[in-house]
Amino acid sequence: MSEPTQADNVLMDFDLLKKLVVGIGEVADISGVPQRQIRYWEDKGIIRSVKEGEGSTRKYDYLNIKKVLLVKELLDDGFTLDAAARKVEERMKTINDAFSRLSGNKGQSE
Amino acid sequence: MSEPTQADNVLMDFDLLKKLVVGIGEVADISGVPQRQIRYWEDKGIIRSVKEGEGSTRKYDYLNIKKVLLVKELLDDGFTLDAAARKVEERMKTINDAFSRLSGNKGQSE
DNA sequence: ACAATGATTGTAGATTTGTTACAATCTAGG
């Protein structure tokens, strides 16, 4: 009950991962999707950012970064944005599941 | 060879995790350590940020965020900053290991 | 052809966030 084990570290990873939110610039860098486009997708309700305060900047959590990556992939594959959005929504169910199972599953409701 | 499996998703997690870098404000929020102090620790060489361009802002990757959390913990425990730094360096070896093992271990050299 | 819709992109001006480089303060030990 003193030195944390490796297992502890791995588990803590997901705990931390849940809290990690990155700016739109980072998402653009990681995904290759321009900021402008990311905002557009968010306007359409396909992805969602967390806004901490009132007039603050967008922050994207892990799952939404994943969404961006998936949507991009599907667009490149030739799907329309709407179709991609629908498909991603399907896939996210699985990912959400795996994610909350790994992270100790507190409610992933609203 | 079409629909990714859950295993794929899990593995991709670490791939993505490696690329995630967040601003100093986020690190401060997550850790509770003031930005000012985070910069101080960085000046002392305890943590390290990645700087993309020349005159750009600090970004912290997963491992350095972890470092911040660990240092904070140790300080709260009553260690001096130097002692905490040394202890953290020890611990990071393990974490680095586990991390690169999980993420498909490309060289974590310099 | 042309209108309509979907999707993307451009940009100016304002706001938020982060930087540096100074210096002041606080604290534990000798």
Next chain:
DNA sequence: CCTAGATTGTAACAAATCTACAATCATTGT
């Protein structure tokens, strides 16, 4: 008390992001 270690404050500046306009471009239906 004095010193080195550690933290904190802040002003002036630079980088990143925001919003709200609008233009562009491709696809599809008439």
